[in-house]
Amino acid sequence: MSKASTLYLQEQPPFPNSTLPVLMYEQVYTGANAPFARLFEQNGWTGLWVNGVYSFHHYHAAAHEVLGCIAGWAHLTLGGPGGTLVLIQKGDAVLLPAGIGHQLIKASPDFQVVGAYPKGQFPDLQRGDTQAYERLKAEAALVRLPDTDPVMGAGGAVAAHWQQTTI
Secondary structure (H helix, E strand, O other): OOOEEEEOOOOEOOEOOOOOOEEEEOOOOOOOOOOHHHHHHHOOEEEEEEEOOOOOOEEOOOOOEEEEEEEOEEEEEEOOOOOEEEEEEOOOEEEEOOOOOEEEEEEOOOOEEEEEEEOOOOOOOEOOOOOOHHHHHHHHHOOOOOOOEOOOEOOHHHHHHHOOOOO
């Protein structure tokens, strides 16, 4: 199993981003299958869905979100307009702290991800509301840390990189 790399994103109003790093897991799975749904569920992450990523900048102020790429590849911008461009491909996963802006830029025709959230968290959809920015920024900063890492389980990268960070 791959280790997670970190990506820190600065606040970029009206996208709060987070003091917590994005965790990127390269090639969790290789070969024909990428059974992320089973892995996420086994590690206590719920609300599973399969689809793509929205082609507009958005974030979730009420939940952390994990995406596991089960087919194809995509370029995503993380952090809002002018953010960081990343490539995810089949077998990769990315864990987005609450408040992190994300947008699909370009993808292969077969691109699909499995998404999930920590148990008890439910995503909202925020598109960068300048009027509600301060309230949403505060809400995202208070989202409870997950009990387990969606990819590595107990301990894992969440414990190593998020438990040490002061929100």
